[in-house]
Amino acid sequence: MLEENYKSFYEQISKTIDEKKIFTDKLHTLAYGTDASFYRLIPKIVIKTDTPKEVEEILKLSNNLQLSVTFRAAGTSLSGQAISDSILVVTSRNFRAFSVSKDKSLISLQPALTGQEVNNILAPFSKKIGPDPASINAAMIGGIAANNASGMCCGISQNSYKTLKSMKLIFSDGTKLDTADEKSKENFRKTHKKFLEELQNLSQETKNNKELKKRIQKKYKIKNTCGYSLNALIDFEDVFEILQHLIIGSEGTLAFIEEITYKTVEDLKDKASALIYFKNVNEACSAVTKLKLARDKKEIIVDAVELMDRAGLRSIENDPAMPEFIKEFDEDVTALLIETRAKNAKKLQIQIKEIEKLLQEFKVVRDFYFTTDEKEYTMYWKIRKGLFPAVGAVRETGTTVIIEDVAYPIEKLAPATLELQKLFKKHGYHEALIFGHALDGNFHFVFTQDFSSKEEVKRYDEFMKDVVNQVAGKYEGSLKAEHGTGRNMAAFIEVEWGKTAYNMMKKIKMLFDPKNLLNPGVIINEDKEAHLKNLKAMPQTNDLVDTCIECGFCEPTCPSNDLTLTPRQRIVINREISRLQKEGNKKEAQEYLELYKYDGLETCAACSLCSTACPVKIDTGSLTKHLRAEQISPRADKIASAIANNYKATLQGMRVGLKGVNLVHKILGTSSLEAISSTFRAWSKGTLPKWTPYLPKGININTRFEQQVLEKKVVYFPSCINRSMGRNSKSTVDEELFDLTVKLLKKAGFQIIFPEEMDKLCCGMPFSSKGYKEQGKLKSDELEEALREASKQGAYPILCDMSPCTKTMIGNFGSRLKIYEPIEFALEHLTKELEFTKIDEPITIHTTCSSRKMGLHEKFIELANMCSTKVIIPQNVKCCGFAGDRGFTYPELNDSALRFLKEETKEAKYAFSTSKTCEIGLSEHSNLDYNSIFYLIDKVTVAKNS
Structure with missing residues (x-):
């Protein structure tokens, strides 16, 4: 009967939601059945939703058919609250409308915006949202609110519960409510009169129970996300305030958050940090207690206090950025x-002196000071943020990294922490470390766990039971301070809260969700062994990615994150394929491989931006290249070798082809050629490349021109793309990039040297990115030798006019030659020789993924600001997804990656980047003519000695 219901659900929901957004195949259900926790359930149906209407239809239908539904945002949840074995509703990355009030005191948000995106929106107004979880770059608003996620600074005064203004909700039966709209509330009073009466009665019952009320008040003096937000029952009289505050931290078990309006908080820019090393845990915790009490009395202003035990410091002491004395x-x-943060520098210095005075009595092992230097305090916070991934990076393959978060009453912090360390030793978790938000008594402890044997599962169970008794029993703390109850602590809520409070939570669940259809098994779970079931295996798959902890931090940077799979999901699928192959299940492994080809390989840009966001620096792009190499046939390998060995002829063929296409374009016109191209591409089922009016024409460059013998010399290597691709039919510039670059270098007083036999040279990236490693190395070695000779063994700087090629060359050549791409060359060399005068016109820039990985994003912004009074930086565009030639063969990747570009660059007049192929896609999706930044530099400069 249940299977029939799922079949009926699929048939009916497919009539209202595009089937392309509904998944039942094994690849997508496994990929989305994985979150950052150590649990896994495989959903029967996954639906990516873009609108509230879609969620409403899903809930109405699932309620009628009595099928359970789980909501998932970014899947950074650590306690198993974002997984399902039924229907999984994923808020797609397009579910992201927002509005800011006129006075900037409020911001209304749909659930798919990440916390960092929201803070970027508010930054120009010196505002931010209160919650500041460590996962803020990846975690979405829906999940932040549903888990009442906090972080290092927000404590319990600025979390979602405390900064909530209003909500738009969709209940399990599809009913909608807007708590900011009087008409919506009046309608709800009519349709849900009994519901509101019962909720009011639960509130009154709690208030009348003095013992329960006292317990709730005590429990919420520290961070607590274990169970439902019972404080809502005693904090408010208005039934709608009670209702919406119960939704905070409810983990999708009571209703769907369609929109949340936050009260914004002030974002103070003046700040200082100190990293202080105490003699022992007791001394450090005693200092924390004194800081906390002084702050509560408003004697000092301190915004964050993060503790790191010796095991934590040891885990990162070998990092080159760390001081040797550790x-x-x-x-x-x-x-x-x-x-500590302040409204101005003068106030900050006063606050620093007050904190230093308070800490004088404590024993430290090194003198300390507060620094206001951004570079220095950023390093301190890097130390702190590196603790969790440091464990993940060195763990034994096949084990899981578990991070728990507890909170103790501040006055019991020292003995509780010492006792927790003893529990690690008792149960053999010798690698465990403690760190966390000490000012709130909130500690994370991290350890590695093998779930592959009964003995190891038993060890984990016994350890967790000791932790529960220690935290919730002896010290009356919180078992979950900020990560949410999930499945992980559902079995222990009654232990922490007691029978009366737990029964109240069950009543809340029954009232909101009488059929128990919303995220069953999360928060309320009668199974006392729920924390030991549906444990996620982490099988070995490839050394390139085996350290992945499946946190999902990589996902916002990935250009395919709304099209096919993300880096995390690619790793999940590869782990499953490896598991099946190891168990001898070749048939099912092959089924995954077939499904993976398009979603995992073809639509991966291999840009490797994921590594910049990954806590353990995993480069899933390298995995893709490795897998592509494994699939190369002998015939394809021979063709690649023929191309590599006859590269000059290959480029000439490209030029001829581009000239031919542009001639046809002139004859037929844009609309006709677009129609014909689309038709042929459809007939070929996507095998023919896409044509775009921004396709460059074929060109030949002339390196034979007169120049003086000068003291300043530069080796200029125009990339093979820029040697064969010129301007497009919509171009707004008058010169080809090669000619413009030559002119600019001459203006700066450089004599230009070209490598010998340049027509056959290539950095090798077109080959290596597709898995042709041997051919890529051949071309790279040829180029390195030519550049060595041209630069007199590195005596002269070498300029390449495309960032991706430069990144490849630097990676292959190491430090043997000094190679520059346009941004760095301009800042280091051109600024010395040229006078810059800003134009008073808005420009936008795109930092390529190669430039980002070289650490040049901020430098590009600096350079752009030297050229224009207004520089627009699109916040929601990272990698453009063009990926060399993939923008022609899989244009949907480029479309998806740049879907927000046009809106974000609408005020720009000019647009610049540092990669010709990227510029093709950027131009098409913005209706701006993107060109090399060298064009702008030439426009705004004159020689200093002119």
């Missing part, structure tokens, strides 16, 4: 990272 500390040294 290695010399004894076993008991414990660090506190303290931050």
